[in-house]
Amino acid sequence: MDKIFINNDKQLRSGWKILTVFAICMFINLAFNSILSIKLNHKSLFNDEGIIQIFRSPSLFFIIVAIFAVKKIEKWELSAIGFKNPKNQLRQLLMGSILGSCCFIAIIIVLWLLNGVAITNSLMEPSFSSVNIYAILIFSIFPGIGEEVLFRGYFLKLLSNSVGTTFAIGLTSIFFSIVHGANDGYSIIAFVNLFLFSLFLSFTTIITKNIWTAVCFHIAWNFFQGSVFSMSISGSNASGIYLVEVIGKDWITGGSFGVEGGLIVTAILCLLVIGTFIKYNSRLSIKQSVSELRT
Template structure:
């Protein structure tokens, strides 16, 4: 009974820490956005549609608060939450970028072949005037860094202490889905697919002890979806070079949520989960146990 009580207490502390980090991130985002919206004589003090727009992404503040909580409050090394030396982790990041970009492109082209995505100007009809540089930061880069640090870094390490490694992988993926639950166009299918992506990221993070692959994958997926093509990114919008319109019912095309809401994305994401799980289990069976994400 005593051991169960300790686990419950640990789980409660873990929950409050995650909630505190999330709340602090939202407050910091609110404060910064408030300052950027200040006006003098009916004119916005810091301008609009410029560099300051890239500072309005909530996920940027996930990264800031998580690093502070891990390094200052918990006194952990950043490598213990997967933020390893980029000079040694660039290969994993590059592999993640290639994997994420190719995976997203496969889903988009599949939807095009099936008639659920239409490209009015053709696949080569890129319009550089449509490029939204700020959106590359707010919809692609900052979510990749901030969300991976929160869910697959700090959160995964905390949850491993309460649920064990496998339980933490599942729990972090569930929380990742829940965070997208209020996004535009979200459906049960979108919730499932986001969870599958979360499982891929968590499995690879645990296997490699590094967040660089998940960050690279996450960034490339969002970039191809929202900045190369003009599709919705998990319910958000971004200026893309190649116009694309969804056609048909949301569960087929993805609808307003984006391709993660399509049933045709599900088997591809499920295959990625199997690959990531098999990769991890193969390494574990061989005695590998060097993950910096271990509790």
């Protein structure tokens, strides 16, 4: 019976570690949300504006718990999960930011050409008052860092050590898709797209040997989705400098889930996954060839 939970090294198996760490993240988030929702005489004790908002974000706790697990439980350096000094990763930071921005802008252009969306205010008249720093933190920066550090950093490294990198990429990508299942508008297409999104970022992390390209891609993607084009981010409503109205069919636009629930994103992500998989596979082949030569 113990073998179900404990491996041959007398340690908790990777799968159980992942479930435990994720459960701890969600428990802490639930606890904070419960505390912040306390009312006295029908009046909230906490003003749910400003900085208080950020403590409702599960991604904030993803960052904290993942780093704690890496440093204190696994006894790894943060560089082991690709979390290297960003000062030395300028190229990766720029590459991720530019690619994420360009991909999302391309999605909006395609949707507009297909009459899937309409921009209601002029491109020359952005409404900057609709965006605040807390919204950018909650919907872009925290998820971009938190989900990458947890899924493409800690979880991917943990599983790679036990089942191999390729299998670990598949498992963490499935888990990444499933944990979004409670979000508004979630669908089969959303599941597939989130799986592809995770595959692409996992391949990117392995290829670049750091997490910053994936982090910046994710942040830029979410930033343009919510803070620029006012589109739902995985089921969460957002307000941006341009008001984009979804007028097309849900299977194209993603509906209330956001563009990640539509087939346009499926096509874009398939191209990204194919491109990075070819690069990943070629590196894998080179490693195998070198290993064979050494033996």
